[in-house]
Amino acid sequence: MKKLSLPLIAAAVLTLCSLSAQARDTKHLLSIEEASAMKDKDGILDGSVKFYFAGQPHPAVAAKLLTDVTNQKTNAVGKSDEEACKWVFLSALVQLHKKAKELGGNAVVNIVSYYKKNEMASATQFECHAGATLAGVALKGDIVKIGDK
Template sequence: MKNISLILAAALLAASSLSAQARDTKHLLSVEEAKAQKDKEGVLDGSVKFYFAGQQHPAVITKLSSDVTNQKTNAVGKSDEEACKWVFLSALVQLHKKAKELGGNAVVNIVSYYKKNEMASATQYECHAGATLAGVALKGDIVKIADK
């Protein structure tokens, strides 16, 4: 019985030390470079515009909601940058879908929102990459803007 307890204690200690050493590399990457990639489903069709914090946008007619998306993607076999671009597009797809669902045509004031910490930039987004996963969290206001 004592041996089983020792084995369990050792296993728990090993597991906790492995999780404590898990990689969580922060990257600040270009919004424009990531947006230049095409999403695989073709959802980002231009019917919803995206404006990051600090970017000028047409007048807001109606604010419909605020939304947060927290996306993860498999990073195995990908560079951190490649995985981050992919998961960034996934986050935009989720915001796009929510905007369409609510009748919006734009998402404004978009900020990175990793672990509920805001990072506002008109040119960069925050991504965290590990050995197996990469993640991007975005927060923004879903609105109807005046058409140009």
């Protein structure tokens, strides 16, 4: 029987390790409207803070309080990518809602997807990345006070 050389064994081990370390990172563009129609589990999204995505008309801004970024992840095990992405999208909205309330704002305007600091502006879709165990959504928007329509 022929003996394998140490460099050959090391190369084989490194190759196998690198294959298992490559994580799935599937990009999805999903409907803001469909995901927004879901109810957040804690009932935080009560309508007291309005959300306006890039390109959507909104009432005049009385005061800009802060530009905020939220980067949320959720457990994707046992869920479809779409289901996990919708849940993590709601989590991102909850974080923006909480920050707006904390600052005295009543709206978040100019919301864009902000995955890995890359802006994707859309009035109809958000960007989500899903892997084998996690799904993630990052959003950036301006927390403001708006007047009534």
